[in-house]
Amino acid sequence: MSPFKSSTGIPENLAATLCYLFPMVGGILFLSLEKRSRYVMFHALQSLLAFTTLALAHLLSGAVPVIGILAAALLALLGILMWLILMFHAIQGRWFKLPWIGYFAEKQIARM
Known part of the structure; x- marks a missing residue:
């Protein structure tokens, strides 16, 4: 477990x-x-972008x-597979970046 806590009071790796x-x-x-942990915010944004993109791809494949x-x-x-790999890396405290989406999320978090 990460010794660092996010602003939510949960350890960073668990929150991610x-x-x-x-x-x-x-x-x-x-x-x-x-409000404080860039690690948690990065994983939150990467999760949102990755799974929204996946949901849109599912929607389009139905057409x-x-x-x-x-x-x-x-x-x-x-x-x-993506879900399992991302959770595995997040719980271990790694900044695992997906191609394109991870780099975009990192760039956006750096601006905050």
């Missing part, structure tokens, strides 16, 4: 993991509550007749 445990909702919640079913299945598998 909760951002991923409850996709989108956890990100929104911790972005609105967290494609035959290939959409295969795409939706692959997106579901990708979503589960």
Whole structure:
């Protein structure tokens, strides 16, 4: 466990993991509550962006007749793997960045 606590009173690594445990909702919640920890804010924003993008991709795959079913299945598998990997790194206190989304989230948090 991280010895550092976020402004919510929860250890940073646990707060970051909760951002991923409850996709989108956890990100929104911790972005609105967290005032001090850039680590938690980064993971909250990355979670929100990653799972919103994944949800939009699922929505768009439903509009494609035959290939959409295969795409939706692959997106579901990708979503589960991404969810597990992100939680694993967050609980260990790592700044694991997804391609594109992670770098964008890091850039936005640096501006705050």
